[in-house]
Amino acid sequence: MAPPKISDWTKAKNGTNANKSPLKFDDFGIYMRHKQSKLVEICKDKVDNALPQIFKDCICYINGYTSPDPRELAEIISSRGGVSIQFLNGKTAVTHIIATQLTPRKMEEFRKCKVVKPQWVVDSAAAGKLLPIFDYSIIDLAGNNMTLKLTKPVQMKQPPHKAGQDSDNFILQFYAKSRLHHLSTWKSELKHHFQSHVTEYMTQKASSSQKDRQIIAHIDFDCFFASVSLLKFPHLAQKPVCVTNSTSTTGNSSADIASCNYIAREYGITNGMWLGKARQLCPDLQCLSYDFEAYETASKALYDYILNIGVDAVLPVSVDEVLVDISSLCYARVNGEVSLADAAHQVAQEMRQHIFESTRCTISVGIGPNVLCAKVALRRAKPDGYVVLLDSASIDQELGACSLKSLPRIGPSLSAKLSQNLNAHTLSDLRAYTLEQLQKCVGSRTGEVLFKYCRNEDDTDIRIIPDRKSVSADISWGIRFNSLQETENFMRSFTKEISRRLKEINMKGSFLTVKLLIRAKDAPIESAKHLGSGKCDSITRSTPLYMYTDEPDYIFSYAWKEVLAVNAPPEELRGIGLQITKLVHQDYEDKQQRLNFALLEEKGKNNKRKSGSDDCDIPSQIDLAVLSQLPPSLQEEIRKRIRLGKVVDAGHKEIEDSPIQVPSQIDPLVVAQLPHEIRKAIEKDIATRGEKCDVLPRLSQVDQEVFDALPEHIRQEIMNEYDREEKEVENEKEMAADTEINDEVTLSQWTILKEGLGENISWEIFITLPKSVQVQTICEHHELKKRHKAVGQKPGMRDTFAKLKGMRMNEDDFDNFLSGWVEARKDIGPDYETEKVIGKYISDLIDIEGNRSTAINGVKWLDILLKGCGNQLWHTTIKRLQRTVIDKTGCEVIF
DNA sequence: CGTGTGTGGTAG
DNA sequence: ATCGCTACCACACACG
Numbered sequence: 020m021a022p023p024k025i026s027d028w029t030k031a032k033n034g035t036n037a038n039k040s041p042l043k044f045d046d047f048g049i050y051m052r053h054k055q056s057k058l059v060e061i062c063k064d065k066v067d068n069a070l071p072q073i074f075k076d077c078i079c080y081i082n083g084y085t086s087p088d089p090r091e092l093a094e095i096i097s098s099r100g101g102v103s104i105q106f107l108n109g110k111t112a113v114t115h116i117i118a119t120q121l122t123p124r125k126m127e128e129f130r131k132c133k134v135v136k137p138q139w140v141v142d143s144a145a146a147g148k149l150l151p152i153f154d155y156s157i158i159d160l161a162g163n164n165m166t167l168k169l170t171k172p173v174q175m176k177q178p179p180h181k182a183g184q185d186s187d188n189f190i191l192q193f194y195a196k197s198r199l200h201h202l203s204t205w206k207s208e209l210k211h212h213f214q215s216h217v218t219e220y221m222t223q224k225a226s227s228s229q230k231d232r233q234i235i236a237h238i239d240f241d242c243f244f245a246s247v248s249l250l251k252f253p254h255l256a257q258k259p260v261c262v263t264n265s266t267s268t269t270g271n272s273s274a275d276i277a278s279c280n281y282i283a284r285e286y287g288i289t290n291g292m293w294l295g296k297a298r299q300l301c302p303d304l305q306c307l308s309y310d311f312e313a314y315e316t317a318s319k320a321l322y323d324y325i326l327n328i329g330v331d332a333v334l335p336v337s338v339d340e341v342l343v344d345i346s347s348l349c350y351a352r353v354n355g356e357v358s359l360a361d362a363a364h365q366v367a368q369e370m371r372q373h374i375f376e377s378t379r380c381t382i383s384v385g386i387g388p389n390v391l392c393a394k395v396a397l398r399r400a401k402p403d404g405y406v407v408l409l410d411s412a413s414i415d416q417e418l419g420a421c422s423l424k425s426l427p428r429i430g431p432s433l434s435a436k437l438s439q440n441l442n443a444h445t446l447s448d449l450r451a452y453t454l455e456q457l458q459k460c461v462g463s464r465t466g467e468v469l470f471k472y473c474r475n476e477d478d479t480d481i482r483i484i485p486d487r488k489s490v491s492a493d494i495s496w497g498i499r500f501n502s503l504q505e506t507e508n509f510m511r512s513f514t515k516e517i518s519r520r521l522k523e524i525n526m527k528g529s530f531l532t533v534k535l536l537i538r539a540k541d542a543p544i545e546s547a548k549h550l551g552s553g554k555c556d557s558i559t560r561s562t563p564l565y566m567y568t569d570e571p572d573y574i575f576s577y578a579w580k581e582v583l584a585v586n587a588p589p590e591e592l593r594g595i596g597l598q599i600t601k602l603v604h605q606d607y608e609d610k611q612q613r614l615n616f617a618l619l620e621e622k623g624k625n626n627k628r629k630s631g632s633d634d635c636d637i638p639s640q641i642d643l644a645v646l647s648q649l650p651p652s653l654q655e656e657i658r659k660r661i662r663l664g665k666v667v668d669a670g671h672k673e674i675e676d677s678p679i680q681v682p683s684q685i686d687p688l689v690v691a692q693l694p695h696e697i698r699k700a701i702e703k704d705i706a707t708r709g710e711k712c713d714v715l716p717r718l719s720q721v722d723q724e725v726f727d728a729l730p731e732h733i734r735q736e737i738m739n740e741y742d743r744e745e746k747e748v749e750n751e752k753e754m755a756a757d758t759e760i761n762d763e764v765t766l767s768q769w770t771i772l773k774e775g776l777g778e779n780i781s782w783e784i785f786i787t788l789p790k791s792v793q794v795q796t797i798c799e800h801h802e803l804k805k806r807h808k809a810v811g812q813k814p815g816m817r818d819t820f821a822k823l824k825g826m827r828m829n830e831d832d833f834d835n836f837l838s839g840w841v842e843a844r845k846d847i848g849p850d851y852e853t854e855k856v857i858g859k860y861i862s863d864l865i866d867i868e869g870n871r872s873t874a875i876n877g878v879k880w881l882d883i884l885l886k887g888c889g890n891q892l893w894h895t896t897i898k899r900l901q902r903t904v905i906d907k908t909g910c911e912v913i914f
Numbered sequence: 915c916g917t918g919t920g921t922g923g924t925a926g
Numbered sequence: 927a928t929c930g931c932t933a934c935c936a937c938a939c940a941c942g
Contacts, residue, residue, distance in 0.1 A: 193929050199929095202931070206932085463936090494929090494931085495931085598933095
C-alpha cells in the first residue's frame with residue numbers, strides 16, 4: 020500500500036513554501052528527484068529525428084556513477100527516441116538498467132532485469148542499432164555464479180548458509196537481508212547527500228541562525244520497521260507484531276526482532292530480542308518480514324517533507340530519524356497571538372499530520388533549544404506524540420529526571436560505570452559532582468560532556484556533517500570455514516565488496532585494518548544463535564597500503580597477509596571485518612599522481628612486523644619495462660637487494676617454508692600484491708615471452724630474465740653501477756640513513772626528486788620500491804636539490820614548513836609558505852600531504868590559539884595566489900580549506 | 915609529551 | 927535455521 024499523498028506534497032514544492040525557504044534547494048532538489056520523486060523525466064523535446072531512433076522502445080534506468088556520466092547517457096538515449104529515468108518508482112516498467120556496478124541490495128532487486136554497462140548505450144548509438152546485451156551484462160562482473168541466475172529460475176539455486184563455498188553469493192545474500200547493514204548504508208547515503216547541501220547553507224546563511232535562538236526538532240518514526248511492514252498487512256495492526264528474518268511460525272528461534280509494535284511491547288518484547296524468547300512472552304506474536312523498499316519510500320517521504328517546509332539545517336540520524344533546525348520556521352510564526360512555544364507546537368503537529376498523511380505511519384517529535392533537549396523531549400513524546408521543551412523550568416525538570424541511559428552517548432557500559440562508581444542514575448544525581456570527579460570516573464572528554472549535560476549544555480552542531488573518514492565492511496554471521504582455502508575465497512570476495520564500496524563513493528584509501536573474530540576459548544563451538552559468532556576474541560591488525568587504491572586484488576594482497584599473520588585456525592573464525600581509511604576523493608587523487616610521502620613512512624611498528632619480509636616483499640615484482648625505466652643506480656640497488664635476498668634466504672629458509680606464505684599461493688600472491696599498472700605490465704611481458712601468467716618464474720629466473728631482456732646500454736650501465744666499490748655504496752647508505760623522509764622534506768624534495776627521476780618513472784612505481792632505495796634515490800639528487808633550492812625556492816621555505824608543523828609562525832610566515840607552495844606546484848596541483856598539514860595548522864590556529872584572522876587571511880591569500888589558475892585541483896583544495904575555516908570558526912566566515 | 919595503534923563504546 | 931552493520935569517537939598504552 021503506497022503512501023497515498025505523495026503527489027500533493029510534490030506539488031506543494033513549487034508552491035508557497037518554496038519561496039519562503041531560507042535554504043536553496045537546487046542541489047537538494049536534484050538529489051530528491053533522483054532519489055524519490057515519482058516523476059519521470061521524459062525529454063521528448065530532445066528527440067533528434069536525424070538520429071536513428073534505436074532506443075524508442077527502451078526505458079532505461081541509470082543507476083549511480085557511470086561513465087559517461089548519467090546526464091550524457093540520458094542525452095544519448097533520449098536523442099535516439101528512448102526514455103531515461105534517474106530513479107525507480109516501482110511502477111514504471113523499466114526495460115534496461117544502466118549501471119557500472121550494483122550494491123548487493125540492488126543486485127538482489129534487479130536480478131531478473133537486463134542490467135547493462137553504460138558502454139552498451141554508447142556502442143549501440145555508434146552502431147546505429149541495439150547491440151545484444153550479452154557482452155555488456157553487469158552480472159558477469161559481480162561473480163561467476165550470477166550469470167546462472169540470469170538464465171535459470173531464481174529459486175533453483177539455494178543461497179548458501181555459510182560463507183565458505185560461494186562467497187560472492189553469500190555476501191550478497193547476507194547484506195541483502197541484514198537490517199543493520201541497511202541502516203548503516205542508509206545513514207551514510209543520507210549524510211553524504213546532505214553534506215553538500217549544508218555547505219551551501221553555511222556559506223550563504225552562515226550567521227543567520229544564532230545559537231541562543233536555536234530551535235531543534237528531533238523527528239522519529241514510531242517503531243519504524245514494524246509500522247511500515249504493517250502497511251501491507253493492515254488486518255494485523257491491532258495485534259502484537261514484530262519484524263524478523265525468521266520464517267517459522269513456531270519454535271525457539273534465535274532470529275533477531277528488528278522492530279516490534281507497541282502492542283507487542285506490552286508483553287515485554289523489545290527490539291533486538293530473539294524471536295524464541297519473544298514467543299515465550301507472547302505466543303500470539305505475529306511475524307512480518309522486512310520490506311526494505313517500503314522503508315526507503317517512507318523515509319523519503321519524511322525527508323522530502325522536511326525539506327519542503329524550509330528548515331535551517333538537516334542532520335540525518337537514521338533512515339527513520341532526523342534532526343532539523345526549525346528556528347526560522349518557528350520565529351516566523353511568532354506574533355502577538357502566538358508565542359514561540361505555540362509556534363513550536365504548531366510546527367510539530369503539522370509535521371505529524373503531514374507525515375501520517377503521506378506515509379500512514381506515525382512519527383513523534385521532540386523540540387528543544389539543543390540536540391540534547393530535543394532528544395529528551397522525543398523520548399517523552401513517544402509513541403505518536405510530541406513534546407516541546409523550551410522554557411527553562413520544564414527543561415530543568417525533564418533533564419534532571421532523565422535516566423542516564425536514555426541520554427545520547429550514554430550506553431550500557433557508561434551508565435553502569437556511573438551507577439556503580441558514583442551511584443548516579445539520573446542527570447540530577449550527576450549534578451552533585453565536579454567536572455574533575457566526572458572526568459576521573461569516565462575520562463576527560465566524556466566527563467566534560469556529562470558535566471555539560473547536567474547544565475543543559477550541548478554543543479552538537481547539526482549543521483556540520485564531517486567528511487567521511489573510513490569505509491568498512493563487517494560480517495560476523497555465517498562465518499564457518501573448513502579450510503584456509505575457504506577463508507581465502509571468502510577474503511577475495513570480501514575485498515571485492517569493499518572495493519565496490521570505495522568505487523561507489525568515488526574514493527580511494529591508503530590504510531587497511533583487518534579485524535578477525537575468533538571463537539573465545541570458553542565459547543562453545545556452535546553459538547546459541549544459529550550461525551552466529553558467539554563469544555569471540557577480536558584481533559585487529561592494520562597496515563599502510565602505500566598508495567591510494569580501490570583495487571580489490573591489491574587490497575586483498577595486504578588483507579590476506581594480515582589474516583595469515585594472525586595465524587588463526589580457519590575453523591575458529593567467526594567474523595571478519597575490513598576497514599579502509601586515509602581516504603581521498605578519486606578525482607582529486609587521480610591528478611595528484613599519488614605524490615604522498617606520508618605513504619612511504621613505514622612506521623616503527625610496521626617495520627618490525629614486516630622485518631625480514633622487506634627483501635622478499637619487492638624483488639620479483641619489478642617488471643622488465645618498469646625496471647628499465649629506472650635510473651641506473653636505482654636499478655643497481657634493486658639488483659643488489661635481490662642478490663642479498665637470495666644469499667640470506669638460502670642460508671635460512673626458502674620462501675615456501677615461511678610459516679606465513681602458503682606454497683601453492685605464493686606466486687599469484689606476489690602478482691596480486693602489485694599495483695594494477697605494474698601487474699598488467701608484468702602479465703603482458705610474460706605473455707610476450709610465451710609463459711603462463713598465473714605462475715611467475717622463480718625469483719632468480721625473473722631476475723635473470725629481466726636482466727637479459729634489458730637493452731644493451733642499460734645492461735651496461737647496470738653492470739657499471741653494480742661494479743662500483745662497496746665503499747661508495749656504503750657512503751650512500753650512510754647518507755640515506757641521515758636523511759629522514761618526513762613531512763618536512765616532502766614539499767621541497769618531491770619536486771626535485773621528480774625532476775631527477777624524469778618523466779619516465781611514475782609515482783606508483785617509485786612507491787613500490789623498498790624504502791631504502793627510495794631514500795637513496797633522494798640522496799642521489801642531493802646536489803640537484805641544493806641547486807634547485809638556491810634557484811627555485813623562496814629562501815627559508817623549509818624553515819617555514821618546519822614552523823608550520825610546530826606552529827610558531829606569524830601571518831607573514833604563513834602567507835610566505837603558501838606562496839612557496841603555490842609557486843612550487845602551481846601547474847602540477849597541490850599535494851595532499853601539505854594540504855593536510857595546512858588544514859591541521861588552520862584548525863589549531865583557530866581552536867588552540869583563537870587566531871582566526873591568520874587562518875582566514877591565509878586561505879584568502881591562497882585564493883588570490885591562484886586567481887586565474889586553470890588547475891581545478893587547486894580550487895578544490897581552497898574549497899576544502901575554506902570549509903575547514905568555516906567549520907572551526909562556527910560558520911561566521913563568508914569567503 | 916606528541917603520535918600512532920588497538921580496543922571498546924555508541925547509535926540506529 | 928538466519929542474515930550479530932558500520933562510522934566515528936574516546937581512551938589506554940606503547941613508542942622514542
